Amino acid sequence: MEISNVLQVCLCSFLVLSYGVGVEASHQIYRNLESLQSTPTQKQPYRTGYHFQPPKNWINGPLIYKGIYHLFYQYNPLDAVWGNIVWAHTTSVDLVNWIHHDPAIYPSKPFDENGCWSGSATILPGNKPVIMYTGIDLQNRQVQNIALPKNLSDPFLREWIKPPQNPLMVPTEMNGINASSFRDPTTAWQGPDGRWRLIIGNKVRRRGRAILYRSKDFFHWVKSQHPLHSMKDTGMWECPDFFPVSTISKLGLDTSVISPSAKHVLKVSLDDTKREYYTIGTYYPVKDKYVPDFGSVDNGSGLRYDYGKFYASKTFFDSDKNRRILWGWINESSTATLDRMKGWSGVQAIPREIWLDKSRRQLVQWPVAEIKKLRVKGVHLPSTKLKGGSVVKISGVTASQADVEVTFDLPKWEKAEIFDPSWVNPELLCSEKEASKRGSVGPFGLLVLASKGLEEQTAVFFRIFKDQKSNSYVMLMCSDQSRSSLIEQDLDKTTYGAFLNVDPAHGKLSLRTLVDNVLQIDHSIVESFGGEGKTCITSRVYPKLAIGDRAQLHVFNNGTESIRITSLSAWSMKRATMY
Ligand SMILES: *[C@@H]1O[C@H](CO)[C@@H](O)[C@H](O)[C@H]1NC(C)=O
Ligand SMILES: *[C@@H]1O[C@H](CO)[C@@H](O)[C@H](O)[C@H]1NC(C)=O
Ligand SMILES: *[C@@H]1O[C@H](CO)[C@@H](O)[C@H](O)[C@H]1NC(C)=O
Ligand SMILES: *[C@@H]1O[C@H](CO)[C@@H](O)[C@H](O)[C@H]1NC(C)=O
Numbered sequence: 109m110e111i112s113n114v115l116q117v118c119l120c121s122f123l124v125l126s127y128g129v130g131v132e133a134s135h136q137i138y139r140n141l142e143s144l145q146s147t148p149t150q151k152q153p154y155r156t157g158y159h160f161q162p163p164k165n166w167i168n169g170p171l172i173y174k175g176i177y178h179l180f181y182q183y184n185p186l187d188a189v190w191g192n193i194v195w196a197h198t199t200s201v202d203l204v205n206w207i208h209h210d211p212a213i214y215p216s217k218p219f220d221e222n223g224c225w226s227g228s229a230t231i232l233p234g235n236k237p238v239i240m241y242t243g244i245d246l247q248n249r250q251v252q253n254i255a256l257p258k259n260l261s262d263p264f265l266r267e268w269i270k271p272p273q274n275p276l277m278v279p280t281e282m283n284g285i286n287a288s289s290f291r292d293p294t295t296a297w298q299g300p301d302g303r304w305r306l307i308i309g310n311k312v313r314r315r316g317r318a319i320l321y322r323s324k325d326f327f328h329w330v331k332s333q334h335p336l337h338s339m340k341d342t343g344m345w346e347c348p349d350f351f352p353v354s355t356i357s358k359l360g361l362d363t364s365v366i367s368p369s370a371k372h373v374l375k376v377s378l379d380d381t382k383r384e385y386y387t388i389g390t391y392y393p394v395k396d397k398y399v400p401d402f403g404s405v406d407n408g409s410g411l412r413y414d415y416g417k418f419y420a421s422k423t424f425f426d427s428d429k430n431r432r433i434l435w436g437w438i439n440e441s442s443t444a445t446l447d448r449m450k451g452w453s454g455v456q457a458i459p460r461e462i463w464l465d466k467s468r469r470q471l472v473q474w475p476v477a478e479i480k481k482l483r484v485k486g487v488h489l490p491s492t493k494l495k496g497g498s499v500v501k502i503s504g505v506t507a508s509q510a511d512v513e514v515t516f517d518l519p520k521w522e523k524a525e526i527f528d529p530s531w532v533n534p535e536l537l538c539s540e541k542e543a544s545k546r547g548s549v550g551p552f553g554l555l556v557l558a559s560k561g562l563e564e565q566t567a568v569f570f571r572i573f574k575d576q577k578s579n580s581y582v583m584l585m586c587s588d589q590s591r592s593s594l595i596e597q598d599l600d601k602t603t604y605g606a607f608l609n610v611d612p613a614h615g616k617l618s619l620r621t622l623v624d625n626v627l628q629i630d631h632s633i634v635e636s637f638g639g640e641g642k643t644c645i646t647s648r649v650y651p652k653l654a655i656g657d658r659a660q661l662h663v664f665n666n667g668t669e670s671i672r673i674t675s676l677s678a679w680s681m682k683r684a685t686m687y
């Protein structure tokens with residue numbers, strides 16, 4: 109098999125520090141890997157039905173390579189909270205079923221003795237993968253190191269070696285880089301001059317920056333005078349990601365592609381708010397500058413991959429199938445104490461294919477096609493009118509582990525409520541106008557993980573407004589966790605929301621929701637894709653009643669206007685294998 113390109117890895121660190129409770133101020137060092145390597149990961153019971161989850165403890169960060177997808181993730185072998193970070197490793201041939209391996213990279217040298225944090229991989233010419241990662245050295249500085257596969261004939265790339273040239277990039281007084289704000293190198297790309305480039309997350313005071321480095325040989329790196337991009341008042345940039353997207357096709361592009369029919373995307377994870385933002389813009393390879401397009405806002409008011417729980421994400425180019433795939437980390441909504449009790453925390457979102465929307469103003473995401481392999485037993489509803497105030501139960505699927513696709517006829521906006529231009533915060537709007545507040549056109553959508561009497565329910569819905577200025581629609585998409593759980597625990601029940609930019613000429617409004625109840629117990633993931641993937645919202649919910657066989661699925665309309673369902677299909681989902 110002829111395979112080129114990117115092996116990609118991301119491991120964004122830091123994530124669970126803010127769990128607060130019980131987390132040590134500075135992470136511990138895990139010195140004895142012998143015992144870790146003999147941990148029998150193979151016999152762990154499954155916890156998530158089909159979302160990737162590590163054998164124990166919390167995870168984050170993604171994957172790929174060579175006909176075999178590689179997922180590396182930040183993993184604490186000792187605890188369910190952040191600390192002792194190693195690069196755990198798992199592989200898959202289909203992005204659905206996974207095999208766990210021993211950690212790929214773990215603290216062993218002066219340049220990473222205090223932790224092996226996030227990084228990325230690049231495939232060098234001759235199909236040679238290399239990982240660049242942030243090590244925490246003996247002086248607790250963040251430095252950048254590389255690791256190379258020990259045996260290129262091993263398709264599982266199980267063993268990695270750290271060459272003696274490490275560390276390759278260090279913060280110094282001369283280069284003015286703060287040793288505690290220098291992390292998460294990206295996949296490298298090759299410029300027209302043949303030199304490799306990559307960016308590293310950084311900040312100077314409150315200005316977030318993507319520091320650029322260049323190299324001819326991947327060993328000697330020279331810092332560029334200017335960052336690739338920076339933005340005031342955004343704080344530390346973690347897990348930056350920089351990649352091209354095609355303006356003429358949904359197919360993905362290799363990270364080094366620079367072409368007139370490509371735009372570039374820069375994504376950053378803001379440490380301060382634990383939210384991710386991206387812009388679409390132009391990359392100028394000679395000046396090594398990235399300039400967001402006019403209107404593409406590069407701060408905490410900009411576009412997000414996902415308006416729910418989704419952090420430390422990374423994309424990679426899947427050269428086998430010519431697509432770019434996005435992985436994100438879904439945090440818990442519970443406290444660190446609870447995470448410790450259950451012995452793990454965090455799940456990976458279903459990998460998503462990602463491409464540029466026709467408008468060129470935003471990205472579109474869709475679960476990888478492989479996930480359909482898990483569909484069993486579908487039910488299909490014919491075109492149906494949903495009167496205002498109705499709730500219709502969808503029977504015949506395992507509502508706690510399901511994939512639901514519903515399409516509505518785009519209702520007439522003339523009858524919609526008038527949009528108030530002061531409503532600039534969609535999240536706030538969703539919590540004010542939640543599913544139980546009747547409107548005229550909407551709220552309508554799905555009630556997932558609902559209990560028999562609807563005491564528990566997670567509403568994923570739309571609301572349509574009339575914008576008097578543009579004489580057109582304003583569409584709001586919400587995921588409401590406020591009534592998701594009756595368990596008496598300190599849970600984060602934020603209602604998520606975002607505006608959705610659907611072309612009215614299209615005449616349809618779609619919603620796909622993936623529900624995965626974790627081992628039929630009280631922890632679930634609800635991943636929703638509105639408008640064929642234009643707006644995505646992922647949430648964690650912790651139902652007490654609506655679990656296993658007792659969970660129900662409904663479609664509802666709580667507006668006064670009727671809504672027509674063009675089609676509705678729902679499938680029970682099998683479990684994926686992870687061993
Ligand atoms: C390298 O990996 C291949 C394939 O797994 C294996 O057959 C070979 O023995 C390995 N070589 C070494 C030196 O471990
Ligand atoms: C470096 O960053 C840390 C963490 O943000 C901060 O506490 C420290 O003051 C910074 N040091 C300098 C010299 O700017
Ligand atoms: C982002 O920038 C815009 C324009 O400069 C500004 O209006 C907005 O308040 C900023 N948002 C944040 C969260 O800083
Ligand atoms: C994870 O979730 C907890 C609880 O909701 C929250 O306090 C924390 O900020 C989150 N961290 C990230 C990285 O999303």
Ligand SMILES: *[C@@H]1O[C@H](CO)[C@@H](O)[C@H](O)[C@H]1NC(C)=O
Binds near residue numbers: 499543545546555664
């Ligand atoms: C619809 O609105 C009514 C009145 O506010 C409320 O009692 C009911 O719970 C709502 N239905 C749903 C499915 O939210």
